[in-house]
Amino acid sequence: xxxxxxxxxxxxxxxxxxxxxxxxxxxxxxxxxxxxxxxxxxxxxxxxxxxxxxxxxxxxxxxxxxxxxxxxxxxxxxxxxxxxxxxxxxxxxxxxxxxxxxxxxxxxxxxxxxxxxxxxxxxxxxxxxxxxxxxxxxxxxxxxxxxxxxxxxxxxxxxxxxxxxxxxxxxxxxxxxxxxxxxxxxxxxxxxxxxxxxxxxxxxxxxxxxxxxxxxxxxxxxxxxxxxxxxxxxxxxxxxxxxxxxxxxxxxxxxxxxxxxxxxxxxxxxxxxxxxxxxxxxxxxxxxxxxxxxxxxxxxxxxxxxxxxxxxxxxxxxxxxxxxxxxxxxxxxxxxxxxxxxxxxxxxxxxxxxxxxxxxxxxxxxxxxxxxxxxxxxxxxxxxxxxxxxxxxxxxxxxxxxxxxxxxxxxxxxxxxxxxxxxxxxxxxxxxxxxxxxx
Numbered sequence: 001x002x003x004x005x006x007x008x009x010x011x012x013x014x015x016x017x018x019x020x021x022x023x024x025x026x027x028x029x030x031x032x033x034x035x036x037x038x039x040x041x042x043x044x045x046x047x048x049x050x051x052x053x054x055x056x057x058x059x060x061x062x063x064x065x066x067x068x069x070x071x072x073x074x075x076x077x078x079x080x081x082x083x084x085x086x087x088x089x090x091x092x093x094x095x096x097x098x099x100x101x102x103x104x105x106x107x108x109x110x111x112x113x114x115x116x117x118x119x120x121x122x123x124x125x126x127x128x129x130x131x132x133x134x135x136x137x138x139x140x141x142x143x144x145x146x147x148x149x150x151x152x153x154x155x156x157x158x159x160x161x162x163x164x165x166x167x168x169x170x171x172x173x174x175x176x177x178x179x180x181x182x183x184x185x186x187x188x189x190x191x192x193x194x195x196x197x198x199x200x201x202x203x204x205x206x207x208x209x210x211x212x213x214x215x216x217x218x219x220x221x222x223x224x225x226x227x228x229x230x231x232x233x234x235x236x237x238x239x240x241x242x243x244x245x246x247x248x249x250x251x252x253x254x255x256x257x258x259x260x261x262x263x264x265x266x267x268x269x270x271x272x273x274x275x276x277x278x279x280x281x282x283x284x285x286x287x288x289x290x291x292x293x294x295x296x297x298x299x300x301x302x303x304x305x306x307x308x309x310x311x312x313x314x315x316x317x318x319x320x321x322x323x324x325x326x327x328x329x330x331x332x333x334x335x336x337x338x339x340x341x342x343x344x345x346x347x348x349x350x351x352x353x354x355x356x357x358x359x360x361x362x363x364x365x366x367x368x369x370x371x372x373x374x375x376x377x378x379x380x381x382x383x384x385x386x387x388x389x390x391x392x393x394x395x396x397x398x399x400x401x402x403x404x405x406x407x408x409x410x411x412x413x414x415x416x417x418x419x420x421x422x423x424x425x426x427x428x429x430x431x432x433x434x435x436x437x438x439x
Contacts, residue, residue, distance in 0.1 A: 005022040005027040005028050005032075007019055007022070007034070007035070007040060007043075007044070008044070009044065009046075009054070010044065010045070010046055010050075011046075011050065012050050012051075012053035012054040012057065013054070013057075014054075015040075015044070015046075015050070015051060015054035016054040016055075016057045016058050016063075019034065019054070019058055019063065019064070020058070020063055020306075021305075023063055023074055023164075023309060023310075024305045024306055024308075024309030024310075025309060025312075026309065026312050026313055028074050029074065029313060030074055030075065030313065031073050031074060032073060032074045033071055033072070033073050034055070034064060034071065034072045034073065034074070036071060037051045037052050037055065038051075055072055058072075059072075059167055060167055060170070061164075061165060061166060061167060061217075062075055062163065062164065062165065062166045062167030062168070062170065063075060063164065063167075065167070075163075075167070088392050089387065089392060091390070092387060092390055092391065092392040093390055093391050093392060093418075094392050094410075095391060095392060095393050095394075095409050095410045095411070095413075095414065095422075096392050096393050096394035096408070096410060097410060098227065098370065098371060098394075098408075098410045098412075099290060099410070099412065099413075100262070100285075100286050100287065100290070100342070100370070100412050101342070101345070101346075101412050101413045104287075104338065104341065104342035104345060104346075105287070105288065105289050105290075105338075105342075106288060106289070106329055106332070106334070106335045106338055108288075108289050108291070108292070108325065108329075122312065122316050122317060125150070125308075125311075125316065125317030125318065126148075126149070126150055126317075126318075126323070127320060127323045127324065127327060129327055130150075130323050130324075130326065130327045130330075131148055133327055133330050133331060134148050134296040134298075135148060137282070137296070137330070138280070138282070138296075138298055141267040141269060142267070142269055142271070142272045143267075143269055143271045143272060143280050143298050144271060144272055144298060145298050146298075146301075147298065147299055147300065147301055147303075147304040148296060148297065148298050148299075149296075149297050149299070149304055149307055149308055149311075150294065150295065150296055150297070150317075150318045150323070151281070151294075151295045151297060151307070151311070151318065152293050152294065152295070152315065152318060153283055153285070153293045153294065153295050154256055154258055154281050154282075154283050154295050155181055155182070155185060156293075156295070157279070157281050157295050157297055157307065158182065158185065158220060158254055158256070158281070159185055159189065160307055160310050160311065160314075161218075161252065161254065161279065161303065161306065161307055162185075162186065162189055162191060162218060163189055163310070164306045164307070164309070164310050165217070165218055165252050165306065166189075166191055166217055166218060167190075168189070168190030168191065169190065169191070169192065170191055170192065170215075170217050170218075171191065171192040171193070171194045171211075171214065171215050171216040171217060172186050172191050172192070172193055172194065172216060172217070172218045172219070172220060173194050173196050173208060173211035173212065173216035173218070173219040173220070174186060174193045174194070174195060174196060174219075174220055174401070175195075175196055175198050175202075175203060175220070175221055175222065175226060175229075176195035176196060176197055176198065176400055176401040176402060176403045177198070177228055177229055177373065177396060177399040177400035177401075177403045177406070178198075178220075178226075178227070178228075178399060178400075178401075179222075179227045179228075179256075179399070180398040180399050182220060182256075183398075183399070183401070186220075193401060194211040194214050194215075194216045195207075195211075195401035195402050195403070196208050196210075196211050196219070196221075197403065198226060198229050198231050198403075199229075199231060200229075200230070200231050200232070200365055200367045201231055201232065201233060201234050201237040201367070202221065202222065202223065202224075202226055202231035202232060202233045202237060202241075203219075203221050203231075203237075203241060205237070205240040205241050205243070205244050208241060208244050208245075209244045209247075212244065212245075212247075212248050212251060216251065217250070217251055217252070218251060218252040218253075218254060219245070219251060219252070219253050219254065220254040220256060221253075221254070221255060221256065222255075222256050222257065222258065223238070223255055223257055223267055223268060223269055223270065224257065224259070224260075224263050224265045224266075224267060224268075224368045224369070225257075225258065225259035225263045225265070225368045225369030225370065226368075226369065227258070227369065227371060227399075228371050228373045228394075228396070228399045228406075228408035229365050229366075229373045230350075230365050230366035230367050230368055230369045230371060230372065230373060231365075231367055231368075232263075232265040232367045232368040232369075233267075233268040233269075233270075234268060235268050237268070238268040238269070238270060238273065239273070241270060242270055242273035242274065242275065245270065245273075245275055246273075246274065246275065249275075249276040249277070250276070250277065251277065252277040252278070252279070252303065253270055253275050253277065253278045253279070254278075254279050254281070255269060255270055255271055255278065255279065255280045255281065256281055257269070257280060257281065257282045258282070258283055258286065259286045259287075259369055259370060260282045261284075261286075261287050261339050261343065262286055262287045262339060262342050262343045262346055262370075263343065263346075263368050263369060264343055264344070264346075264347040264368065265367065265368035271298060275300075276300065277300055277302065277303060278299060278300055278303070279297050279298070279299035279300075279303050279307075280297060280298045280299070281295050281296070281297040282295060282296050282297075283295045284326060284329075284330075286370070287339045287342055288326065288329050288330075288335070288339075289329075292322065292325065292326060293322070294318060294322055294323070294326050346369075346370050346411070346412055348416065349411045349412065349413075349414050349415065349416065349419070350366050350369070350370065350371075350372060350411045352411075352414075352416035352419040353372055353409065353411050353414060353419040353422065353423065354366055354372055355419075356419045356420055356422070356423035356424075357372070357374065357423045357426065359423070360423055360424070360426070360427040361427075362374065362423070362426060362427060362430070363375065364409075366411075370410060370411055370412040371408050371409060371410050371411060372408070372409045372411060373396070373406050373407075373408055374406055374407050374408075374409065374426075375404060375405070375406045376396075376405055376406055376407055376430075377405065378405070378433070379395040379396055379397060379405045379406070379407055380395065381429075381433045382395075382407050382426075382429055382430075383395045383407060385429030385432060385433065386425060386426065386429055389425040389428070389429070391422060391425060393407045393408065393409050393410075394407060394408040394409075394410070395407060396408060409422075
């Protein structure tokens with residue numbers, strides 16, 4: 001055997017679990033060679049077919065890869081690439097970036113409690129006080145908090161989980177339209193996207209069932225503030241989606257509650273709906289600061305082991321300086337008051353623009369969050385038309401797969417008074433080119 005790790009098991013499932021455990025614990029690192037099928041079968045006293053079945057399952061889930069004469073090895077962590085949005089032209093009001101209003105973010109003061117010098121936090125990667133703060137943050141929303149972990153942001157966590165759960169060629173069910181960085185991340189991992197239509201209540205159960213029947217082995221969704229459509233789970237929608245997912249207990253459900261504390265909509269989470277495989281992830285960049293690349297997650301025990309096992313092999317832990325900064329802000333009374341004010345302001349700004357557009361006969365979608373999705377016939381005509389009026393909005397092409405065209409307008413920094421002018425300019429653009437509006 002090319003490794004010191006002793007694989008065990010007498011069934012295909014047991015052998016696969018043993019290999020996965022070795023990977024999760026770091027005993028089997030990327031590119032570590034596994035024994036040939038017949039040799040391992042002899043060592044374990046099982047048939048070669050049993051070992052071959054175990055290896056096949058490990059390949060299917062992306063834990064190992066087979067390289068012909070090179071044998072079977074632990075899969076390397078795939079690279080992640082993502083497109084950047086186009087640069088905002090000089091002199092235009094940026095309503096495309098999706099960023100929070102800087103005036104509603106707290107000042108960031110790095111903590112002074114940690115002394116400089118070399119240290120390793122692999123044995124205790126998470127601050128116990130921050131773990132408890134996270135549990136206090138999640139528990140009121142009905143999210144189970146027995147297992148929590150941290151990551152370098154939501155994309156970091158999603159990418160790590162998909163890379164250990166799936167193998168290249170596997171399918172992931174994704175919202176359509178959906179968050180463009182996630183839509184870029186999944187193909188960068190060598191995975192296929194199966195689009196799932198959304199409406200004002202989030203993912204549609206019928207579309208999710210179709211995606212799962214098409215072979216999707218993971219699903220990534222937002223329970224509220226869906227980006228860019230703004231959908232928000234109702235209780236009925238949550239229950240319907242849970243019913244669909246319970247039919248496929250091996251599917252990993254990744255719940256991205258990215259705008260949690262500044263979303264005025266309630267959370268109807270699938271995390272507590274009795275799913276076998278699930279993770280609920282929250283970030284703080286929308287309300288504590290865009291440079292705080294930190295995320296908290298609650299998940300089932302298997303998902304925790306798989307995520308933390310790969311984290312151990314890469315960065316090892318999330319910076320304790322960053323954790324101390326997040327903890328200080330989350331427990332600060334002034335910051336909490338500011339976040340509450342931001343939540344009210346963002347809701348008012350989104351509703352103000354939606355109302356102004358509706359008053360001019362322009363339909364939009366944004367049940368929650370910081371954006372509005374406006375269906376149009378010709379995205380380029382609308383984007384360029386609004387550009388001539390001094391506005392820069394996001395064309396919908398980079399957010400959608402098979403969904404109809406539209407534009408995304410970020411409302412986080414748009415005061416109600418500005419919404420009047422934007423809606424008027426939007427109506428003028430549609431009048432100038434009637435074919436651009438899809439009704």
